[in-house]
Amino acid sequence: MSVSEIEFLKAQLATARSEMKNLRQQISNLQHMHTKELQSALKVLDGYRCQGCRKDQQNEDKTNVTNEVTANQEESCSFKPIGIIRTVFNEKRAVPRQASLASALLSRIDISPTVFNNPSHSLEGLESFSHIWIIYHFHRNPNHLKAKVAPPRLGGERVGVFSTRSPHRPCPIGLSLVQLDRIEDSKVYFLGTDMVDGTPVLDIKPYIPQYDVPVNMTEIEFYNSREAPDGEETSLLDSNPSGSSSQPSSTVAVPNWVLNSAVLDVVFNTNAELQMQELGIEKTSIIDVLKADPRSVYLRTKYGSQFYTFRLGEHTVTCKFDDQNSTVTVLQVRDVVIFQENTDNGLKE
Numbered sequence: 001m002s003v004s005e006i007e008f009l010k011a012q013l014a015t016a017r018s019e020m021k022n023l024r025q026q027i028s029n030l031q032h033m034h035t036k037e038l039q040s041a042l043k044v045l046d047g048y049r050c051q052g053c054r055k056d057q058q059n060e061d062k063t064n065v066t067n068e069v070t071a072n073q074e075e076s077c078s079f080k081p082i083g084i085i086r087t088v089f090n091e092k093r094a095v096p097r098q099a100s101l102a103s104a105l106l107s108r109i110d111i112s113p114t115v116f117n118n119p120s121h122s123l124e125g126l127e128s129f130s131h132i133w134i135i136y137h138f139h140r141n142p143n144h145l146k147a148k149v150a151p152p153r154l155g156g157e158r159v160g161v162f163s164t165r166s167p168h169r170p171c172p173i174g175l176s177l178v179q180l181d182r183i184e185d186s187k188v189y190f191l192g193t194d195m196v197d198g199t200p201v202l203d204i205k206p207y208i209p210q211y212d213v214p215v216n217m218t219e220i221e222f223y224n225s226r227e228a229p230d231g232e233e234t235s236l237l238d239s240n241p242s243g244s245s246s247q248p249s250s251t252v253a254v255p256n257w258v259l260n261s262a263v264l265d266v267v268f269n270t271n272a273e274l275q276m277q278e279l280g281i282e283k284t285s286i287i288d289v290l291k292a293d294p295r296s297v298y299l300r301t302k303y304g305s306q307f308y309t310f311r312l313g314e315h316t317v318t319c320k321f322d323d324q325n326s327t328v329t330v331l332q333v334r335d336v337v338i339f340q341e342n343t344d345n346g347l348k349e
Helices: 003-046 051-062 066-075 119-123 270-279 283-291 297-303 336-344
Strands: 083-086 106-111 131-137 173-184 187-191 199-206 220-223 252-255 265-268 307-312 315-322 327-335
Touching: 003 297, 003 307, 106 119, 131 187, 265 270, 265 283, 270 327, 283 307, 283 315, 283 327
Parallel strands: 220 252, 265 327
Antiparallel strands: 083 106, 083 199, 106 187, 131 173, 131 199, 173 187, 307 315, 315 327
16 A cells, blocks of 8 residues: 555545544534423423313412412413514524624514404504514523523623523513514514514514614713723723713613624635525525524533534525634535435435
8 A cells, every 4th residue: 555545544534533523512512402402391391280280279279368369460461472473593593692683684574363353554654664673472482580691792601681681581572673674464574683483473663763762872881890801991982980970971881791792704615605506595694693603602612613503494504613713614505305304314414
């Protein structure tokens, strides 16, 4: 066997070892996701009661003191959704954390015909506004009773849930500001998506700058209750931090960690470029999802650079993160049916 053949075999062996390492990482990721889904299912089962148990519970409730029953009624409320949101995200994986991070993604709200006799009448006049608030229910999230959460930008550090926009909240209600695209009959099309497909809508409100923007946007002060990184100790304004003025400040303030969002460079290899041309997919939607790094803190810190797969409508996107260089490379974009067939046959994706 010649030296060149030996070197070739060594290179093949190194490639095989690298692929095995990547597969192990993907298996670990899937195990983690499976564990989380299993825990969620166990919580649902734990709260399940048959009809007989429910009747027994109702009889027990009737024996409670009247003021306790009244207090419980005052503490609970229920709402009937006015419609459903339709997006390209069939699952929670890779859904943007804010609507503004995916401003090119077109989604829609289907107003339910059971809410109004003429649902299109409820939307008259809304077309005069450029942006709208959407209030919706995080229906895929289990009840969250933890007082602290770990925002992605804090790298695993925990803060109070009410100081974040985490979707895991004691009352799973979401609020998104989106750009209105058009209205057709009882359907509202909008740009900017951070919801999973099938999300129930509770309300729609027009965005009015005079009321929704507290101050001129040039008057925003950034501060940090923790030690600020170098170069971030000062605010964008030449404000007086000592508060010597007797007048109340109208400056809007947000902590520095809110700004700590690294924007990744998104590149496409030749294979992905060709596949996107064949499928007629625009790059913008994929770039919007990946540039803000959709991975959880757990995946990013435990596994570092890794392969990542997510669904975008009827397509599956596979990419590779390079945390050292702050880049993510899109490796392939496949039709969901083809991707599933290859996965079932044990082919390498």
